[in-house]
Amino acid sequence: MSEPLIYELCQAGRRAVSLPACDVPLAPLPAGCERTDLPLPEVSEIDLMRHYVRLSQLNYGIDTGFYPLGSCTMKYNPKVNEVAARIPGFAALHPLQPELSVQGAMTVMFELQAMLAEIAGFAAVTLQPAAGAHGELTGVLMMRKYLYDQGECERDTMLVPDSAHGTNPATTSMSGCRVVEVPSDARGNVDLGGLSALIGQHGPKLIGLMLTNPNTLGLFDENVLEVLRLVHEAGGLVYGDGANFNAILGIARPGDLGFDVMHYNLHKTFSTPHGGGGPGAGAVGVCEKLADYLPGPVVARGEADGLLHWAMPAKSIGRVKSFYGNFGILVRAYTYIRMHGAEGLRQVSENAVLNANYLQARLRGVYPIPHGDRVCMHEFVAQGILRDAAGIRTMDIAKRLMDFGFHPPTVYFPLIVPEALMIEPTETESRQTLDAFADALIAIAGEARADPELLHDAPHGAPVRRLDEVKAAKDLVLCYAPGCGG
Amino acid sequence: MNYIPNTDADRALMLEVVGAKSTAELFRDVPEQHRFPALSLPPALSEMEVLGELNALANENDDLQNLACFLGAGAYYHFVPSVVDFILHRSEFFTAYTPYQPEISQGTLQAHYEYQSMICALTGMEVSNVSHYDGATAVAEAVIMALQVGRGKRNKVILSPTLHPQYREVVRTYTQGMPSVDIAGDAFGLAGENALAGLTTEPGGARSETGPSALLDSLAALLDKQTACVIVQNPDFLGRLYTPAEMQAVADKTHAAGAQFVVSVDPISLGLFVPPGQYGADVVTGEGQPMGNGISFGGPYLGFFAMKAADVRRSAGRIVGQTVDVDGKRGYVLTLSTREQHIRREKASSNICTNQALNALAAAIYMAAMGKYGLRTVAELSYHKAHYAADLIGKVSGYQVVSQAPFFKEFVVRCPRPVSFTNENLLDRYGMIGGYDLSCDYPGLKDHMLVCVTEMNSRMQIELLAEALGEVAGMNPDRFDGDGEVSCV
Numbered sequence: 011m012s013e014p015l016i017y018e019l020c021q022a023g024r025r026a027v028s029l030p031a032c033d034v035p036l037a038p039l040p041a042g043c044e045r046t047d048l049p050l051p052e053v054s055e056i057d058l059m060r061h062y063v064r065l066s067q068l069n070y071g072i073d074t075g076f077y078p079l080g081s082c083t084m085k086y087n088p089k090v091n092e093v094a095a096r097i098p099g100f101a102a103l104h105p106l107q108p109e110l111s112v113q114g115a116m117t118v119m120f121e122l123q124a125m126l127a128e129i130a131g132f133a134a135v136t137l138q139p140a141a142g143a144h145g146e147l148t149g150v151l152m153m154r155k156y157l158y159d160q161g162e163c164e165r166d167t168m169l170v171p172d173s174a175h176g177t178n179p180a181t182t183s184m185s186g187c188r189v190v191e192v193p194s195d196a197r198g199n200v201d202l203g204g205l206s207a208l209i210g211q212h213g214p215k216l217i218g219l220m221l222t223n224p225n226t227l228g229l230f231d232e233n234v235l236e237v238l239r240l241v242h243e244a245g246g247l248v249y250g251d252g253a254n255f256n257a258i259l260g261i262a263r264p265g266d267l268g269f270d271v272m273h274y275n276l277h278k279t280f281s282t283p284h285g286g287g288g289p290g291a292g293a294v295g296v297c298e299k300l301a302d303y304l305p306g307p308v309v310a311r312g313e314a315d316g317l318l319h320w321a322m323p324a325k326s327i328g329r330v331k332s333f334y335g336n337f338g339i340l341v342r343a344y345t346y347i348r349m350h351g352a353e354g355l356r357q358v359s360e361n362a363v364l365n366a367n368y369l370q371a372r373l374r375g376v377y378p379i380p381h382g383d384r385v386c387m388h389e390f391v392a393q394g395i396l397r398d399a400a401g402i403r404t405m406d407i408a409k410r411l412m413d414f415g416f417h418p419p420t421v422y423f424p425l426i427v428p429e430a431l432m433i434e435p436t437e438t439e440s441r442q443t444l445d446a447f448a449d450a451l452i453a454i455a456g457e458a459r460a461d462p463e464l465l466h467d468a469p470h471g472a473p474v475r476r477l478d479e480v481k482a483a484k485d486l487v488l489c490y491a492p493g494c495g496g
Numbered sequence: 497m498n499y500i501p502n503t504d505a506d507r508a509l510m511l512e513v514v515g516a517k518s519t520a521e522l523f524r525d526v527p528e529q530h531r532f533p534a535l536s537l538p539p540a541l542s543e544m545e546v547l548g549e550l551n552a553l554a555n556e557n558d559d560l561q562n563l564a565c566f567l568g569a570g571a572y573y574h575f576v577p578s579v580v581d582f583i584l585h586r587s588e589f590f591t592a593y594t595p596y597q598p599e600i601s602q603g604t605l606q607a608h609y610e611y612q613s614m615i616c617a618l619t620g621m622e623v624s625n626v627s628h629y630d631g632a633t634a635v636a637e638a639v640i641m642a643l644q645v646g647r648g649k650r651n652k653v654i655l656s657p658t659l660h661p662q663y664r665e666v667v668r669t670y671t672q673g674m675p676s677v678d679i680a681g682d683a684f685g686l687a688g689e690n691a692l693a694g695l696t697t698e699p700g701g702a703r704s705e706t707g708p709s710a711l712l713d714s715l716a717a718l719l720d721k722q723t724a725c726v727i728v729q730n731p732d733f734l735g736r737l738y739t740p741a742e743m744q745a746v747a748d749k750t751h752a753a754g755a756q757f758v759v760s761v762d763p764i765s766l767g768l769f770v771p772p773g774q775y776g777a778d779v780v781t782g783e784g785q786p787m788g789n790g791i792s793f794g795g796p797y798l799g800f801f802a803m804k805a806a807d808v809r810r811s812a813g814r815i816v817g818q819t820v821d822v823d824g825k826r827g828y829v830l831t832l833s834t835r836e837q838h839i840r841r842e843k844a845s846s847n848i849c850t851n852q853a854l855n856a857l858a859a860a861i862y863m864a865a866m867g868k869y870g871l872r873t874v875a876e877l878s879y880h881k882a883h884y885a886a887d888l889i890g891k892v893s894g895y896q897v898v899s900q901a902p903f904f905k906e907f908v909v910r911c912p913r914p915v916s917f918t919n920e921n922l923l924d925r926y927g928m929i930g931g932y933d934l935s936c937d938y939p940g941l942k943d944h945m946l947v948c949v950t951e952m953n954s955r956m957q958i959e960l961l962a963e964a965l966g967e968v969a970g971m972n973p974d975r976f977d978g979d980g981e982v983s984c985v
Contacts, residue, residue, distance in 0.1 A: 012825060013602075016610050016864050026865040027577050029873045033955040037883035040902035042739050045770045049617040050868045058865055059579055062607070066588040069603030073587030086499050087591050090543045095792075096581075098561045099554025105571050105794030107558070107929055108919060114556030115793050128536055140629035140795070141850035143837070147670075154673060180837035180847035184640070186673025189842040230525035262526045263533050277850065281499075285854030286604035287594035287626070287814065289796035292850075305669065328669035332570060332632040332662040332783075333794025345550065351540030354498045356532070360519040361500045361507075367522055368510040385522050412600055417593075423838070440501040441510060467822075472599040475821040479598075482819035482831040486808070488623050490613035 012473075013064045016051045017490050026055040068473045069286075070417050076443050078369075080389045080420035080432025081175065081226055083256045083278035085362075090349070091282065091342035100341050105333040109319055116318040119334065120309040122293075122344045126274055129347075129355065130255070131265025132295030134323075136304040137335040142253055144330060145273025145292030146181040146220070151327045152271060152296065152303040153217055153247045154185060159325065162245065167212045169219040169241070171200055173227055173424045178220045178251060187217055194426060198229040198381045200237050209244045218246035223264070224254045224387035226424040226432070227380075228366065238268040247271065247300075255279045256436070257363055257388035260356030264295075271296050280343035291339040305330045361437035362388040365444060369435055372448035376455050380427055389434035391427050399458035404429040406465035407454055413471050414450035497542055558923065560791065564957040566885075568906050568948025569733070569932035570631065570660050571794060572786040574764065574874065575951060580788045580861045590854055594814070598829045599821075604853065605828035609816045611860035618766050618863065618871075619780040620773020621802035625813035627856040628848065631783025632663040634799025635727060635760055636670040637812045637846060638779045641803075642725035642756045643677065644810045644845065650724040650755065654715055657682040658732035659760060661937040667727075680718050681726075712738065712746045719753040725779075726750045729760040730772070734934075734946065735882075735899060735906030740770040747776025763787050763800065763859075764950075765904050767866075767875030779803045788862025789855050798852035798859060809835060812846030877951035878905040881958060885949045888962035894969040898944070906948045908934065908941070912969045915945045921971060926964040928957075936984035 053061070070077070077084035095101065103112055123135040139145040150168070157165045168182040171192045179189045190208055195201040200221070209216065219241045224230045231237060241248050250264045250272030256279045258264075264272050276282050277290035284290070296304060305327055307320035320334075350358065363386075370390045374382050377392040394404030408418035408431070420432035435444055457464050469475065502510070507519070516522055523531060541549065565573045584590060588603060595601030595608075608626045615624035628634040639653050653671070655664050664682055671677040715726055726746065731737045743759070750757040758779040759772040764786045772780045785797035803811055809832065817831030837844040866874065882905045890897040894912035909931070911918050919930035931947035938944075949958065 012827075013606065015606070015613075017613065024867075025870065026579070026867060027870045029575070029870060029877065029951065032877055032880055034881050034884035034958070036880050039768070039879070040737065040739065042741060043737060043769050043902060045766070045768065045774075048767065048868050048872060050614060050866065050871060051864045052867050052869075053864060055579060055865070058861070059583070061864075062579075062583045062861060063586065065603040065607050066583070066586040067603065068601075068606070069588035069592050070597075070600040071588045071591035073591045077593065079593055082593055084593060088499060090547065092585070093547065094550050097550060097554040098559045099551070099557045100559075101790050101792050102559040102561045102573075103557055103793040104560060104565060104567050104573065104791055104929060106567055106569055106932060108923060111558040111923060111929075112793070114553035117553055117556070118550075125537055131533070140633070140852070141848075143847040143849045144629060144633075147847060151669065151672060176837035176839070176841045176844070177847050177849050179842035180840070180844040183842045183844070184670075184673070184847050186675070230523075232525050235527055258526070260535055261523050261532060262530050266530045266533060267527070283590045283854075284593045284850075285590050286592045286601075286608075286857065287853030288851040289629075289798075289853075289855055290850040327672065329632070329662055329665045330669055331666060331795075332630050332660070332797075335794070336796035337793040338790070338796050341550075345546055348538060348541050348546050348549070349497045349543065352535035352537045354540050355535065355537070357498055357500060360522075361502060363522050364507060364510055364514070364519050365502075367514045367516070371513045371515070385516075385524065408597070409599065412597070417600065418597055438499045438501065441506040469599050473602050474599055474825055474827040475823055477598050477821050477827045477829050478819045479829050479831070482817040482829045483834075486805070486831070487818040488609075488612060488805075488808070488815060488831075489616045490610070 013061065013068065015490055016053065016061055019057050019061060020052045022052055024052045024054045026053055026058045075415055075417065076439060076447055077417040078419050078433045078435050078447065079417065080434045081253050082420065083434060083436060085281055085436040086438035087281055087283040088346065091345050094345045095338045095341045113318055116309050118341055118344050120311065120318055122340055123309060125347050126293055127295055129259060130272055130295050131263030133298040134301035134304060135293055135295045136306065136308055137293045137340055138305050138330055139273065139292035139294055140331055140336050141288060141290040142273055142275045142292045143177040143181060145294045146177055147184060148294050148305055148330050149249050149271040149273060150181055150185040150187065152300055153249065155327050156300055156303055157217060165215055165217045167215040168217050169208060171221065172426050173225050174220060174222060175226065175251060175253060197232065197384065198227040199231045199233055202233055202236060205237060205240055209240055213244045216244050216246040218248055220249040220251060222251035222254055224257045227391050228386040228389035229381055229384060230387050234267055242268065253278060254388060257359055259359040260352060261359050265297060271300060276339055276343040281346045282339045282342040289336050289339055291336045291343065303327055307334065358437050365435040365437060365439060366390055369433060369444050369448060373451060376452050389432060391424065392431045392433060393427060394429040394431050396455055396458050399462060402458040402462055402465055404431055406468065407431065409476065410454050410465045410468035411450060412469040416447055416450060497540060563927050563929050564953065564961065565929045566931050566947050566949060566961060567929045569946055570662065570783060571791055573791055573950060573952050574786045576788050576790060577865045579865055580858050583861055584854060584858055589857060595830060598827065602827060605816050607857050607860055609818060609828050611856050612816060614860060614863040615800050615802050618763060618771065619802040620771035621780050622805040623808045624800065624802040625811060625815050627852040628799035628801055628813060629852060630795065630797045630799045631760065631781065632666040634781035634801045635663045636667050637801065638758045638781050639667050639671065639725060640846065641807065641811055645756060645807065646724040650722055651676045652678045652680055652720065652722040653724055654681040654718050654726040655679060656715055656728045656732065658734055659727055659729045660733050663760065681715050709742045712742055716746050716749040719749060719755060723753055723755040725756040725758050727758040727760065731762055731765055731904040734908050735903040737769065737902040737904050740775040743775040751776065762904065764875050764878060767871035768879060778807065784855065784859045787859040789858050796852055796855055798855035808832065810845060812848050814851060874951050878949065881953055882907060882949040885947060885958045885961065888958060889965060892962055892966045895965060905950055906946055909945045909947055911943050911945055913973055914943060917973050918945065918968050921968045922964055926960065928961060928964060
């Protein structure tokens, strides 16, 4: 089954909207400015509706089935969040309305700032960044500016573990800093010896360290306090990548551990939907000494009038985006936190971690799990390497999982584990679902030995079979021709 | 309330398989002194209770459904057809992740390919990506791309002083770690001088020597061999429309200097006016919110980004390409990923990962629904109503419309009273959200209001606005609750 492009459904003269007649006198159009052709589709409303419904049916979402994408925290997205964000008193507000006319919306932001600060142990929070990577940029620019203000202008080197998300080194470069990679040790922690050596080498040039904890192997660094101490001792700051925060709600507060800055992925930890790749929200929390550097405006309570006001922190790095952040996403995250409370959030992490350990236990001995001797956090990394199944790779296993009705795990990441299968079940999955998924992976391991072609040719039941990505990048077709080039 | 299906019985069974006595045991790697902190949060609520609280908070706001809105300045109240949100509610779209597994993500991928195609059609460009965070960060990414095209030899960025003030701020934030970058062009604008070119206190009349094209000329005069790009907004922040001929002239000068010409544009205006692709733009960006995305207190929106095919490998952001599967059947994949952070890490063209995919879907549905004629109608309605409003306000005693033609849906009015005073009275007495106070961004425009009119404003609303402004002019500002000073953040 394939769906035509919207342009291929066009019939001249069809309309999908009705608009009012003009009720004011017409003004003359300026000379030489009018466009002669606008090559957009012409379809009826029913054509349009069926087209998008059929497209949606080619997709797989959390509401379709299990989505154990490592480091992405594909938990259930509560529907009350969607209702909340669409209340007209939130959805139909202009961002530049007078403050007095939007005190309710500002209250949601003010309380969300406070709740996020409390949950992670920070002094202040900005809600402006639109995504995790955007939060990283915010954080690194703040670290840089703070150190600069301390007279430490020569600091331009960031330590980034080899297990880090690609956004960490990319953010560092974008901030005008250099990346130095830190090795991991045999137990999956930051290698303390390696770290000390790099600090010795780069000490006075050091901005700090970007650390994901739990890391992308799903492990809580056993030496985290020592790692942070070494960086701080060298005059650096420590950035926390909050992508894996779902493991430690009510379990540990990064601010207590000594992290100076951290971004929260509200679209992971706090259940806002991923939307096919966004929008997200990448709020950033900071310790006291960095609070004045937050981008703004943030919401502050006026001491004199008790009202909420927009305020630009004193030494702010500036705006990172227009207006205040992805407000619709903030309402959803606020709703989620209010429904959970402190105890509920701790249950989230306890169950996320128990689910991951249960899956790890069920797959131990079937697939190699490099750090399977340790307790994992919310995720773990297995390998698509099977004895007596030469020629089978992780990608084959991933594609075959689709035929069993599952979304594959994250594949080939982290880069330090060959043939990685990074599995994050989240707390919203039942034991039955986890068992069905483990059974599928066990069955696939059997198939890999008995009938490897079955895996090589997978998926068999998806809307399309394996796609030629090399051709896509070589013979670029990025736009339907009649619409291209004006 | 939580969303955890497992029961105590399930957990007991699972702990046994794991070989742990309790879930607490699973956290032994967390330093003991920091383990299980008590969080001070408000008590948990049921769904019914949380909706009750949220509705109460929402009721504290004055929302646009109950008001007449004449405020724009980068966020616009346009009509969103019912089909848009209906389709966004499809779980398969809104609960999916980034389409890294294309075989089961063809819905998102094809919809985004169609989005790219329609953005190209709208802007007159060759390639579009699948969105940035908003109009501001799209401009910042255009700057970074131009710096990369300039290979470190071109570090000067010329910003028009009438590029949205927040976009200019974001460009400065993004480039603050690049000490060699020199941002020029808008400094005198910040002081109030250059931006005002073409805004005269004599309403009407032909465009003069000091008109908006003089502003473009003064930007072009800054071009040199170090220039990476020139960025102009059209219609500009003050609503003024530069003609294709004026834009082509600055594009030609920019290209002669070897720099890139970047245009930030209101997508609705492209329903009616010549697209930047036809007057020399190398990159066309803009705030996509007016296309099918609710105004939502400032976000989530989307930044669209369209370019020439020659630059695509230096660009940032996700791009969908067409290909075939092993049976030769047409399909879509994320392509050119070797530019991106998950492959290239510190050498990536940008750090962007999550974008505004669902907002791009909304924009795509909007463009398809509006189609060839609907978008033109929206643009025409906005244009005619804005000009009608300018006509009426220009006749109200004490007010001067200082924008000269041509403008699109926004224009500048000099008010007899402070804008904050005027707006407070419009809201309290007439249920109207007045225009944007320009004095924060342009000190030379004290008491100047940027009025926005779209298809959402009826003739009656416009006439009431003119009437209300007349009454406000006669009010005594001494009785003003505020001090007439604007808090500029």
